[in-house]
Amino acid sequence: MTAIAFIGLGNMGGPMAANLVKAQHRVVGFDLVPASCQQAEADGVTIASSAREAVAEAEAVVTMLPTGHHVLQVWSDILPAMKPGTLVIDSSTIDVESSRKAHAMASERGLLSLDAPVSGGVGGAKAATLTFMAGGSTEAFSRGEPLLSVMGKRVVHCGEAGAGQAAKICNNMILGISMIGVSEAFVLAEKLGLSHQALFDVASTSSGQCWSLTTYCPVPGPVPASPANNEYRPGFAAALMLKDLKLAQEAALASGATTPLGAEAAQLYAVFNAAGHAGEDFSGIIRFLRGQNEA
Numbered sequence: 027m028t029a030i031a032f033i034g035l036g037n038m039g040g041p042m043a044a045n046l047v048k049a050q051h052r053v054v055g056f057d058l059v060p061a062s063c064q065q066a067e068a069d070g071v072t073i074a075s076s077a078r079e080a081v082a083e084a085e086a087v088v089t090m091l092p093t094g095h096h097v098l099q100v101w102s103d104i105l106p107a108m109k110p111g112t113l114v115i116d117s118s119t120i121d122v123e124s125s126r127k128a129h130a131m132a133s134e135r136g137l138l139s140l141d142a143p144v145s146g147g148v149g150g151a152k153a154a155t156l157t158f159m160a161g162g163s164t165e166a167f168s169r170g171e172p173l174l175s176v177m178g179k180r181v182v183h184c185g186e187a188g189a190g191q192a193a194k195i196c197n198n199m200i201l202g203i204s205m206i207g208v209s210e211a212f213v214l215a216e217k218l219g220l221s222h223q224a225l226f227d228v229a230s231t232s233s234g235q236c237w238s239l240t241t242y243c244p245v246p247g248p249v250p251a252s253p254a255n256n257e258y259r260p261g262f263a264a265a266l267m268l269k270d271l272k273l274a275q276e277a278a279l280a281s282g283a284t285t286p287l288g289a290e291a292a293q294l295y296a297v298f299n300a301a302g303h304a305g306e307d308f309s310g311i312i313r314f315l316r317g318q319n320e321a
């Protein structure tokens with residue numbers, strides 16, 4: 027049993043903390059939203075009156091917060107309250123620069139740290155099937171890996187500080203671009219009189235095969251569990267896709283990488299979000315593309 031503090035008990039953090047409790051760890055949590063605290067309490071998390079109080083006796087701390095700004099703010103608050111030897115893990119999706127700053131703050135205090143963002147969404151958080159992409163020292167990874175394994179099915183050590191965030195935004199840039207590509211192909215197929223199923227049957231076993239097609243197919247029918255069969259309810263909300271594409275563009279600008287399709291995908295999702303679709307699943311972009319074609 028490990029004493030774990032969990033800060034940020036929202037859509038992802040709540041079920042992740044609950045899975046740590048199920049694995050017999052002692053979890054003390056904190057969130058600014060009372061309803062999230064109540065749900066976590068019902069799942070067996072002890073609720074502290076502040077983030078500092080939550081981390082005071084912890085051997086490991088996990089943060090699951092919206093942005094890099096929140097992570098730096100919370101880490102500046104809690105790091106001084108931690109016992110020596112505590113491992114601190116951030117599983118939020120944030121910019122690489124803030125992630126590296128957070129690691130540096132932990133290192134200045136002699137604390138081990140990991141960035142360990144996730145893929146798999148709320149469903150994966152509940153079912154403990156997330157993929158963790160971790161960045162940090164080998165020592166930090168070997169301490170964190172057993173805890174992350176409780177909340178996920180795969181834990182990959184990607185490299186030093188910030189490498190987990192780098193892997194996450196590169197992966198999601200592929201995802202955003204590929205969803206637009208698959209959607210454009212279905213829209214073209216419709217115009218050419220080709221059925222959705224026929225395109226799926228060919229492309230899913232040909233060189234067009236990808237996750238956006240075979241797991242998250244943006245038209246209803248071929249993949250019954252995809253959000254297209256459920257009125258494009260998320261799933262993975264378009265607002266979060268835009269967030270990740272913007273992070274990828276910030277990183278591309280800062281590092282001098284040429285990512286024209288990533289930039290185009292960020293623009294398209296920005297327009298899609300601004301048109302009122304931020305809460306829809308990101309595969310709903312296909313309806314938007316159809317509308318543009320018809321205009």
Ligand code: NAD
Nearest residue numbers: 034035036037038039057058059090091092118119147148
């Ligand atoms: P969320 O908004 O549901 O949860 C974030 C929580 O952090 C909220 O409950 C909020 O009250 C809390 N919080 C903010 N500031 C705080 C503070 N100072 N102290 C304590 N709590 C504070 O968001 P989420 O969907 O759980 O996502 C969390 C992170 O995971 C984000 O970085 C997101 O990009 C990433 N992510 C989300 C998904 C998804 O499908 N939801 C998938 C992969 C990654």
